[in-house]
Amino acid sequence: MRKIAYITYVKYLWLLALLCLMACSAEDTPDDVVLHDPSAFFEPAADDMSEEAQMRREFQKRYGAYLLFNDTIQKRYIGTDVNGDTVYFVERLSLGYSIPQTAFATEAYSYDLYTNIEDKQAALEFLENHILTHVTGKLMPYSWLLCNLIHYNSGSLTSTPYAAAGQRAIVVSTGMLSRLQTEAQLQQYVARVLVAFLGQLAANNSKAFTEFFEISEGYYSVTFSASTDAAADNYSRSHGFLDRASTLWGNYSTPGQTEDLNAYATYLLNYDDEYIERVYADYPLVRQKWALFKRIITELGYVI
Numbered sequence: 001m002r003k004i005a006y007i008t009y010v011k012y013l014w015l016l017a018l019l020c021l022m023a024c025s026a027e028d029t030p031d032d033v034v035l036h037d038p039s040a041f042f043e044p045a046a047d048d049m050s051e052e053a054q055m056r057r058e059f060q061k062r063y064g065a066y067l068l069f070n071d072t073i074q075k076r077y078i079g080t081d082v083n084g085d086t087v088y089f090v091e092r093l094s095l096g097y098s099i100p101q102t103a104f105a106t107e108a109y110s111y112d113l114y115t116n117i118e119d120k121q122a123a124l125e126f127l128e129n130h131i132l133t134h135v136t137g138k139l140m141p142y143s144w145l146l147c148n149l150i151h152y153n154s155g156s157l158t159s160t161p162y163a164a165a166g167q168r169a170i171v172v173s174t175g176m177l178s179r180l181q182t183e184a185q186l187q188q189y190v191a192r193v194l195v196a197f198l199g200q201l202a203a204n205n206s207k208a209f210t211e212f213f214e215i216s217e218g219y220y221s222v223t224f225s226a227s228t229d230a231a232a233d234n235y236s237r238s239h240g241f242l243d244r245a246s247t248l249w250g251n252y253s254t255p256g257q258t259e260d261l262n263a264y265a266t267y268l269l270n271y272d273d274e275y276i277e278r279v280y281a282d283y284p285l286v287r288q289k290w291a292l293f294k295r296i297i298t299e300l301g302y303v304i
Contacts (some may be wrong), residue, residue: 041074042066066143069120095166112149123174130190139301141170148175163196191269199262212292216240221256240285264293
């Protein structure tokens, strides 16, 4: 039995085009060679008339974004190598994909995928009813991947986030839906998905938050001493941070920029202006950053 060899393509659609151009020049391109539109790999095959394919086509027409239930975008036969082994070209969805990148980065995400149409329909219903109501066309990503569970593994850091966002796609985990029994549990789940999505959205558009970051400039990830937790809280809030400062080997530390964005995203989904005005009445920088965060997120296309 011959071995199967795989070429895993993670990030660059232009690499496929380059391979095609290297293989055949404009003067002698065979009639049977077709250069595909990269978006075609995000669409169901033309002859696929399955219920899932129809769902995906309808979604693209309605929202202008592609719907995925599998992170394998394409797998095609290339030929055989010098040993006679079969070689495939495989492209997988990458949240780390970035147009300016010139090198491959380690892909830290993997997914538990749905295998039956009922689960896929429930996941789509959840996305449309609870997530897309907060997303305008301006914010709509190139594609959405719906899956049972998201795994993040980077070195010693492992987690199962509710959502993950990149320049090319947003992934939403809906595997817990079947376990929810009350409306309160559903709303809590929605909030967790939105927090993960909104926090990463902010991080992916960090340049838009330049004015936001400037308010606390010089005080990010600062280790300091304080006599009490209350004194540490006062220090953090005085410099525009929402959350209590964390402890580190007996000292305190202010949040980093990503932690700061995640904190404001979490508060946005759980508290209103009245709460911020009341709790942070003595901390004008917090109130200033709160107003900025809401304005920037809205400008990016998020519906509060």
